[in-house]
Amino acid sequence: MYALQPSGYHPTESNWQDYHHFTSSQLPGSVRPWLLDRGSLTQRLIKSSRGQFKVQVLKQQWQRPRLSEATLLGMQHREMAIIREVALLCGGQPWVFARSVMPASSLVGRLRRLRKFNDSSLGEMLFRDPSMQRHPFQIASIEGNSSQLPASLQQETTLWGRRCRFELATKPIMVSEIFLPAFKP
16 A cells, blocks of 8 residues: 655755745746646646646655645644655646645545545546635745655756645645646646
8 A cells, every 4th residue: 555654854845935925027937827826737737738638646655744844734743644746747748746745634534535546636636626725825946956856857957836735624735736847838
C-alpha cells in the first residue's frame, strides 16, 4: 500500500507568499492567468491539451509534511499525512508538477476514500465536491533544481508555482502546482 517515510521538515522550502504580495508585472505573462485562476486547473489543462491529459503518480506515501505545509494546514507537530506527488501530462509532456498533502486527521468519514486515490485527478474530485471551499493562493518562484521537485523534473530555469488550502467537509487538504518548462497552453 504506502511506504512510511519518516522524513522531517524540508530545510530549503520556497518562500510561498500570499498572491497579493505580487504585482502583475512580477508574474510572467505566460503563467500569470494560470497562477491566479480560481477554477479547476485540471479542466483548463484538459481543454488546452484538447483532451490529451493524464495524471502520472510519481509518489504517494505516508510521511510528515514540510513545515510550511503543516503550518498552512494547521497540523499538529508530528502528525502524518499522505503526500501525493504527480506529474500532470498534456500531450505526453509534463506540464505541471503537483504535490498534495492530506493530513491523517482529514482522511476520515467520506474522505477516507482519498487514502486509495490511484491515478485519478484530485482536482477533478475537489471541484465536484459541494462542500469544497478554497482559501486564497500562495505563490512562489522556485529554483528549477530545487530538491522540492523530483530529480526527473528538475530544470535549469526558475519555475512558478501556486498552492492553497482546500477544505472538504471542513477537513483541510493542501495542493501545490508548479508549472514546468514544457507548459505551453
